[in-house]
Amino acid sequence: xxxxxxxxxxLICEYERANDLIIFYQDIAWKIGSIFIPVSIGLIxxxxxxxxxxxINVALLAAASLLLYVLWPLFAKRTRFYNNTIYERIFEIEExxxxxxxxxxxxx
Numbered sequence: 001x002x003x004x005x006x007x008x009x010x011l012i013c014e015y016e017r018a019n020d021l022i023i024f025y026q027d028i029a030w031k032i033g034s035i036f037i038p039v040s041i042g043l044i045x046x047x048x049x050x051x052x053x054x055x056i057n058v059a060l061l062a063a064a065s066l067l068l069y070v071l072w073p074l075f076a077k078r079t080r081f082y083n084n085t086i087y088e089r090i091f092e093i094e095e096x097x098x099x100x101x102x103x104x105x106x107x108x
Contacts, residue, residue, distance in 0.1 A: 008097065015093045018086050025083050029076040040068040 047053060047061040 011093050011096055015090060015097075018090050018093070021086050022083055022090075025079040025086075029079045032075055033072045036068045036072040040065040043068075 043061045043065040047058045050057070
């Protein structure tokens with residue numbers, strides 16, 4: 001195998017791994033959100049089921065719920081940074097390979 005063919009195969013392999021990373025980071029943000037949001041709503045619902053609950057306890061549960069609502073978009077924003085970086089690398093690889101890969105080699 002010549003050097004250029006070897007380099008091309010390495011770029012194709014990197015392209016495939018980059019697509020895998022994009023899928024991972026997109027999925028992980030929504031998986032975390034699918035846990036945080038129901039737990040957040042559950043905390044507020046839980047506060048209504050307790051008899052003789054004080055205002056301080058309700059405020060603490062509401063604060064914990066609000067914290068989860070704030071953390072999830074921050075986490076999603078962080079993963080978006082990774083995706084943007086990976087997309088830039090994918091575009092660089094496509095330029096080196098003279099255009100997008102054939103459909104049978106693309107991950108998405």
